[in-house]
Structure formats: C-alpha cells, structure tokens
Amino acid sequence: MSPPLTARPPAEPLGRRALLRGAAATGALGLLSACGGRSDAAYDADAEPWRRYAGTTLNFVSENTAPTAAIAADLRPFTDLTGIRVTIVTLELSALAQRVALDLASGNGEYDVVYADPYMVLAPYAPAFADLREFQEDPALPRLPGGFADFIPTHLDAAGRFGEGPDAEKILALPYDSPTMVWQYRADLFAKHRDRMADDLGFDPMPSDDTTWEQYYAIARWFNDKTDDVEYGTGHQAKQHDALMCDFSNVLWAYGGRYFPDDTRVGRLGTTDPGGSLLRAPEAEAAAAFYQRLLDIADPGSRTWDWDGVGAGFRAGRFAMCPNWHEFAASNEQVLPGKVGYARLPKGPARSAGMYGGTGIAISSAVPRRRREAAWLFLNWATAPDTQRANLASEVGGGTPTRTSVYAMPDVVAAEERPSAMPNMLSARAVRDAWAEENIGLRPKIPMWNECDTALYTQLSRLVAGDASPADAMRSAADRIDRIVARGWVN
Structure with missing residues (x-):
C-alpha cells in the first residue's frame, strides 16, 4: 500500500484576520496559556514519569501524511507505555489549518497535539503553541532521546521555530516529516x-x-x-x-x-x-x-x-x-x-x-497544563528514533526520519540499497544532499x-x-x- 504523501495542497483563504479579531475579542489568542474549555489530564504523582497521565485521552489533528498513517496503524506501543489513548483526526492541509484556527479562536483547546505546517499553521499562530524547551528541561518529565541536537538542524529551524530575537530561540514543534x-x-x-x-x-x-x-x-x-x-x-x-x-x-x-x-x-x-x-x-x-x-x-x-x-x-x-x-x-x-x-x-x-516541505508537531497552549505534559509524552514517543525507524518499515506508512541517529542504524543504512524493506530510503542519498545548508x-x-x-x-x-x-x-x-x-x- 502506498503511503500517504506529505503534500501541500492549495487552500482557500481562511479568513484568518477575521478569526484573529474574533480571538482577540474572546481573549483566546491574547493569553494562550489559559486553560481552555476541556478538563485537565489524569495525573498520579506517585507513578513513574511515563505513567503519570494514565487514563488520559489526547486529541491529535494531522494532515493525512505518511508518519501519521504509520502511527495511527499501531498506537498500542504508546498506550502500553503510558496508559494514554490518542484520538487522531486526519484532514487535508487546508481543512486542518481552518480547523486549528477555529479551535484557537474559540479557546476550547479541542486539540492537544497539532500538525503545525510551518506556513499555514506555525507562522500565523506561533503564540498558540508551547515552547517545548520547558518540557525538555523539566526533571519530572522524560527527556528526548538525543535531545534537540539529534534532529537535523535545518529541519528543527524550518519546522520548529518562528520569529526573531528571543522568539527565535523557542522550539514550538518537533520535526515530524520531511518531504523534499x-x-x-x-x-x-x-x-x-x-x-x-x-x-x-x-x-x-x-x-x-x-x-x-x-x-x-x-x-x-x-x-x-x-x-x-x-x-x-x-x-x-x-x-x-x-x-x-x-x-x-x-x-x-x-x-x-x-x-x-x-x-x-x-x-x-x-x-x-x-x-x-x-x-x-x-x-x-x-x-x-x-x-x-x-x-x-x-x-x-x-x-x-x-x-x-x-x-x-x-x-x-x-x-x-x-x-x-x-x-x-x-x-x-x-x-x-x-x-x-x-x-x-x-x-x-x-x-x-x-x-523542503517538512512539518513539525506542536502542543497547543490552549489546553490545561497537565494535558500539555501528557502531550509532551506523545511528541517524545512519536519522534523518537525507534518510532521513526518503525515508521520507515510500516506497511501503511513510510515517512522519512528527521533525526540524524536514525540514518546511522544498520538496517536503515542497508535499506538504501535494493532489495529494500524501507523503499523511501532508496532516495536517502539524494535527500541528504538536498538538505545540505547550501542546497x-x-x-x-x-x-x-x-x-x-x-x-x-x-x-x-x-x-x-x-x-x-x-x-x-x-x-x-x-x-x-x-x-x-x-x-x-x-x-
């Protein structure tokens, strides 16, 4: 089965200025750390870090992309690890951007995790997303394996950051897909x-x-x-x-x-x-x-x-x-x-x-604090090296890793040659050349x-x-x- 492609379909104008005016009137985008309209996550302070939010259900809205297809097909490892269930809604990109805009303008915080397209979601709504550094630096939460430095640098910037001055230091999304x-x-x-x-x-x-x-x-x-x-x-x-x-x-x-x-x-x-x-x-x-x-x-x-x-x-x-x-x-x-x-x-x-057409996944600041922490566990797992490697071999997925360490895994290296169980890796040499800063x-x-x-x-x-x-x-x-x-x- 062919994987869905991380494509960039056209979009009708979303009326974002009107949405933002409405959001300003309700305060939805003025202070996005507010709790939103949903209850907070389940929380057990005595559990080990990966299990503290067991019983929570997270909502993830995504474009219908290869990595999301792979993850949706096998969420059991995440649920077994954390006790958290994930509901995934997949949409065409234009519909996704409109859905996210309406959710942010309403202040309801329906979606905990957002596929934050850099151009249609991240750039217009950067204040709506949590700075992921706060979770990575929190000793009570699991840290990213390899840290932020394991992500390909151009991907981390292009898919994960937006702004100038101090804002440029914030990491608003983790690189999730990387079509090139x-x-x-x-x-x-x-x-x-x-x-x-x-x-x-x-x-x-x-x-x-x-x-x-x-x-x-x-x-x-x-x-x-x-x-x-x-x-x-x-x-x-x-x-x-x-x-x-x-x-x-x-x-x-x-x-x-x-x-x-x-x-x-x-x-x-x-x-x-x-x-x-x-x-x-x-x-x-x-x-x-x-x-x-x-x-x-x-x-x-x-x-x-x-x-x-x-x-x-x-x-x-x-x-x-x-x-x-x-x-x-x-x-x-x-x-x-x-x-x-x-x-x-x-x-x-x-x-x-x-x-480069890559996108990151982000955490909405419109949801309560514990929900954001639970969402961090999902971002951590969904972009982890082992998960990205599994996505490459998925029968329904096939997204391309955004982490340097995955490209050094022996079976991933071997997949660059035919016969390949990870056919997207056949294009890996060309893609790595295209990702060079000069290209x-x-x-x-x-x-x-x-x-x-x-x-x-x-x-x-x-x-x-x-x-x-x-x-x-x-x-x-x-x-x-x-x-x-x-x-x-x-x-």
Whole structure:
C-alpha cells in the first residue's frame, strides 16, 4: 500500500484576520496559556514519569501524511507505555489549518497535539503553541532521546521555530516529516541509452552533482526526439496550484532568484516583515524564462498535474524523469521495481536547490497544563528514533526520519540499497544532499504566505500557458506579493 504523501495542497483563504479579531475579542489568542474549555489530564504523582497521565485521552489533528498513517496503524506501543489513548483526526492541509484556527479562536483547546505546517499553521499562530524547551528541561518529565541536537538542524529551524530575537530561540514543534523534492528518473532507460545520449549531447547524461538545468532540458529533448520508450522526456507539477510554486521554486533558487532580501533567514526562522519581493530581479526573470522553455517540451499533462498527477504519470511510463517529492519512492518501487533512480536536482548558475516541505508537531497552549505534559509524552514517543525507524518499515506508512541517529542504524543504512524493506530510503542519498545548508530550498515562512503563494502560482500559470512573458509574470507576482505583505497580517 502506498503511503500517504506529505503534500501541500492549495487552500482557500481562511479568513484568518477575521478569526484573529474574533480571538482577540474572546481573549483566546491574547493569553494562550489559559486553560481552555476541556478538563485537565489524569495525573498520579506517585507513578513513574511515563505513567503519570494514565487514563488520559489526547486529541491529535494531522494532515493525512505518511508518519501519521504509520502511527495511527499501531498506537498500542504508546498506550502500553503510558496508559494514554490518542484520538487522531486526519484532514487535508487546508481543512486542518481552518480547523486549528477555529479551535484557537474559540479557546476550547479541542486539540492537544497539532500538525503545525510551518506556513499555514506555525507562522500565523506561533503564540498558540508551547515552547517545548520547558518540557525538555523539566526533571519530572522524560527527556528526548538525543535531545534537540539529534534532529537535523535545518529541519528543527524550518519546522520548529518562528520569529526573531528571543522568539527565535523557542522550539514550538518537533520535526515530524520531511518531504523534499529530488530528481526522479528511469534509471533503466538512462542505462540503456547512456552511450547514445552522450554521443549526441556531448556530455554524460547520468545525473550527478555537476548536471545543470540546461543539461536536464537537453536530456528531455533527447527523449522526446530519439526514442519511443517514453513519449516525453520530462513531466512537471504545473497545475495552477501550490504544486506549481514548488516546482518553479527549485529553478528560481538555482538561478539565484529570491523571494525576499533575507531569503535564508525568512525561510529558516520566519518573520512577520520580510521586506519587498525580489521577483522583479533579473535572476527571477531568467528562471521564469527557463521554466517556460522547459514546460514547452514537457508532457502536456504537466499543466493539469499536481504532485500526485506527475507521480502517476511517471509510474505509467509517460516520461523519463521529473522533479517530485522523494516519498513517492515507495509507490515507484511498487510499480517500477528496480527501475527508478534518485538524485539531487540539477544546478543552475547559482546552486542546486530542492524544495523542503517538512512539518513539525506542536502542543497547543490552549489546553490545561497537565494535558500539555501528557502531550509532551506523545511528541517524545512519536519522534523518537525507534518510532521513526518503525515508521520507515510500516506497511501503511513510510515517512522519512528527521533525526540524524536514525540514518546511522544498520538496517536503515542497508535499506538504501535494493532489495529494500524501507523503499523511501532508496532516495536517502539524494535527500541528504538536498538538505545540505547550501542546497535546501525553503519557501518564505511568513504568516501571509498562503496568499503570496496563490499570487505566485496564478502568475506562473499564465506563464506556462503562454499568456504572460517571464518579465510580466514575475513583475505581476511581485506587485501582488508586495501589497499582501504591506497590508500585514491583521488589519
């Protein structure tokens, strides 16, 4: 069974400003350490730390992701360890964000544990979540195995922090999933045609750290023109949708383009004031021009596909390669066993960049203190090395570890080679390369990103349809983004 993917679907505007105004009127977001509307957790001070909250039921709201599917399928180890039961509600991301916003605005504290998407949940509602350092430092509570330092540093920042100054030190979520865009290619067809392609193209076509986006384009053209094994060389997630922003961003960053002046910090730690958009810059225009050329030779279905569509097209044998989230490795192996390779995305004039789409899990500050402590036990267990290793091997899950120590486990290391009982690990080398600080692609972590995202993919859709020039598309997107940012988060 294919694992659910940690994808990023589009969302309708959530009316967050109105929600926040309502929350301010009720005090729900003014002081989120208030007890909320639910009873506190069961508590036995004489029990050992993992059993003190036995009899409690926690509510966890999550996107329908791979790690949550694995955990939901086997919660018994946690309940046996703690005596705590967990009710899991899974939703599409847009519905999740709206549900969380309403819960916080009401002050009811229905959800103890929240899948805190960095852009749609964490950035807009950072004050709603507990600083996890207080639990890690509490001698009465179990500590994280390996501590915070065992989490991959870019993940801990991108998925777990938000803000500037003292706020940037807070850890609001533990890295929980880590989908990352990599180059997925038909290794069997590349091997079959390697010599012919090299002779025709004048370079080795096998993906490497030196492969450029222009070479990717040339390889795609070669498959279009020189073989009948596939109809097209490349496919893309270029529907008017969040997926289009993700697909384009890899090229934007590779060409040296940026969304905002301090893109690295804005992507990694977040801010409420990112400054003016840099999408009018020559680097962004050059990236848009290349992307338009690339889509002109791609499978025409690309204009109707999000990540699921391009993944299905790839597995159906329509094209030879594509950029996509690495966790499609599990389903690739079911349909094309042994035929798919994975590599870091090509480089442009500036660098290689692969979009990171990870998310953390957080504890709501709207629930009473003992419930927060019980929730800490769940966060601790759900992100523990042994749990992450078990998720990799789950028949219904398959999420990718966010802890350094898991990648050193002997069976996890062995799973990077076929035959693999953990098929997502077949993409691990490419993913680790993409996570390097110089390669990771981090979209802006700002409270108003959902609106900015919509503005961008709307203009990109005009670009790939041929209705806007690269300069016009980038300028129009920048103009709209600047208006959104200038308006701010709450009117």
